[in-house]
Amino acid sequence: GAGVSQSPSNKVTEKGKDVELRCDPISGHTALYWYRQSLGQGLEFLIYFQGNSAPDKSGLPSDRFSAERTGGSVSTLTIQRTQQEDSAVYLCASSVTGQGYNEQFFGPGTRLTVL
């Protein structure tokens, strides 16, 4: 497809379990972003990858959260020992570059529910 894809679309897990969320960006986009959106809230920045540069991890809420981007394409966001407050929609976006007029294209999101 031409857009950003994410999987799974929905994930229900038990407190304390680890989860992995996947993002496939638009081909050729060098920048990739992860955001979190809690119910009725705005988007909270988590992490930003730009080409081969070290990622900007300044938005990760705790050391239980990590992300990697392999081969400059697919990214995986991992949440270890999930807590109920981790329940949210996790959105991935990609853009051609990471600066200036870099319209970000969003994926449909993964809705995570921690019981």
Add this chain to the structure above:
Amino acid sequence: GQNIDQPTEMTATEGAIVQINCTYQTSGFNGLFWYQQHAGEAPTFLSYNVLDGLEEKGRFSSFLSRSKGYSYLLLKELQMKDSASYLCAGEGGKLIFGQGTELSVKP
């Protein structure tokens, strides 16, 4: 800091004009984005301002004043389908979003 503030919700009438304001306190933003998000869907791009002034795009226009840390999104000839959340975001590599303004368009 990088605080971005917008009203939480607004209501307007079909066919009318509405202005959604966004203020920010930051250095380091190159420009300002506006995104539209319908309930249960991903945000979609509306506009980007990097220079002061008004950018017009059909029924939607966006204004930026960098010196005042102020932007607004103007929606004309409102339609019911414009009911959505409107997100203001400062751009400096990553995007820093406001909490969004929930717009309800009434007949």
